[in-house]
Amino acid sequence: MKRTEKVQLQERVYQMLRKAGIVIAPEEQKNIEIADLGLDDIENCGLQVVVYENNDRYCAKELIQFPRQLCPEHRHPQIGEGNIGKQETFRCRWGELYLYVDGQPTPDPKARIPDKYREYLTVWKEIVLRPGDQYTLPADTKHWFQAGDEGCIVSEFSSASIDEEDVFTDPRVRRVPDVEPD
Amino acid sequence: MKRTEKVQLQERVYQMLRKAGIVIAPEEQKNIEIADLGLDDIENCGLQVVVYENNDRYCAKELIQFPRQLCPEHRHPQIGEGNIGKQETFRCRWGELYLYVDGQPTPDPKARIPDKYREYLTVWKEIVLRPGDQYTLPADTKHWFQAGDEGCIVSEFSSASIDEEDVFTDPRVRRVPDVEPD
Secondary structure (H helix, E strand, O other), rough: EEHHHHHHHHHHHHHHHHOOOOOHHHHHHHOEEEOOOOOOOOOOEEEEEEEEEEEOOOEEEEEOOOOOOOOEHHHHHEEOOOOOOOEEEEEEEEEEEEEOOOOOOOOOOOOOOOHHOOOOHHHHHHEOOOOEEEEEEEEOEEEEEEEEEEEEEEEEEEEOOOOHHHHHHHOOOOOOOEEEOO | OHHHHEEEEHHHHHHHHOOOOOOOHHHHHHHHHHOOOOOOOOOOEEEEEEEEOOOOOOOEEEEEEEEOOOEEEEEEOOOOOOOOOOOOOHHHEEEEEEEEEEOOOOOOOOOOOHHHHHHHOOOOEEEEEEOOOOEOOOOOOEEEEEEEEEEEEEEEEEEEHHHHHHHOOOOOOOOOOOEEOO
């Protein structure tokens, strides 16, 4: 992703946060993460993140998803002896999130998935999160999510976050910084 | 505290959250904690809490302080072998918080403390938190805080929270549920 595009997307995220009444500091605004996951298809697939705090004990972030944007299926694996994998709680602050986890597949799910991403989504038990709703994912369990038609803002509370260790089902995904100079 | 008083205070907290655009679920609204710390002086001293999640790895809460309400000095001590004490991050969402920690005392601090509580406040290095500001307290360190003139709402992200183990400097404080039937 080119830097000019990244800056435009950061501004869009900032305006969504403003609309939801969520204040971030100027330094945080500059550092909004635009994760296109190496797919170069940010409108359909990726995520935007403001990391508030991430230390070896806990982590807190704001996730901002554009309308119908997909975060593809992944899990947070065990890391060494002392960490059984990241456990995380999603709390919806604004908009609507469709979250999918292992279990009985939900008939007629709300997600709308482009064909090119569908085959790598293997868990289909749906949890719908609206403002004030939350859901806690056990460590090392597969999940994916898509925002509703307006997008969404979700607070993520978790144990320590080590994004580069995430295991994605889709082999095309790369969870790496992805900015090219203009 | 009598139950009718508690319900009124819960409604006041709920209205503050609404004003700040923070949505909580009906069950959370019913369970808003009004902690008067055994002092029966909630307007001046105590705290109000919505616990979103508290498990053995991490915790997330919303703290809602009434105007100029004091949370008295305390620390979160080591608990057994595996827990060096609770580490916590305060992130201001609305209003203003004056936080005090160990270090060079701040001249002319913003806190205004009733005489009866002053002698048990021993750390006076001031940190002012406004919306978008945050501060992380190391485990087992003394701190206290007071809201500004409008009150405040602060997100607390932390390691596991075991409130009943908190050590307060003021021996009059009791961190226990405090509702009497009417």
